[in-house]
Amino acid sequence: MERIPILQMGDFLLVTIQVDMHDQLALTLQDDLSERISKTSAHGVLIDISALGMVDSFIGRMIGTISGLSKIMDAETVLVGMQPAVAITLVELGLTLPGVSTALNVERGMQLLQGRVYQQ
């Protein structure tokens, strides 16, 4: 079965989205991610969307759901690698992604998470 891999890097989990998401894949990702957060006690989730040249409201909603899910499980979510065109589309779609932090790339996202998590 098709799955989006979740990579562990220290206290954080990294998800790279490269393929077109469809309902089943999004659901599987949510299930896998919540299981991994619980198993690894991860404190943060990085979602890399640098491979996506465009997003639709489905992806926007999925990111919101993942963020809410992680929050409940005590993990921060940072969205990284957003292309300029994607940012414009998200704003035009009215998807302001409340509760989701963003960073330019994985390294900065990691720094952001480390600052947040270890300063508490």
Place this chain on the structure above:
Amino acid sequence: MERIPILQMGDFLLVTIQVDMHDQLALTLQDDLSERISKTSAHGVLIDISALGMVDSFIGRMIGTISGLSKIMDAETVLVGMQPAVAITLVELGLTLPGVSTALNVERGMQLLQGRVYQQ
């Protein structure tokens, strides 16, 4: 154009392969990777294949080429996340991947690279 994202994490580059590779995509990845190694002076490349349930000789050869290319540019390559079935297939295909190190997951691959690169 479809592209496989290359993520920078400190001195290393991470490539997660999730989709079926075809000729053009493999060539683009090789081009992008060599450019990124030269631009970032990366010392190591991690190739994550945890999402691949099967490999063929094309992927095997591509990994070999990337490894050779990185070596010339002074970067080590570590292949991570190989599923048991993939390992069996590679051996059956006679692709022993000379010069490519492997590690169970990204974290261990990172440790391996850090050990290698900073001990020199």
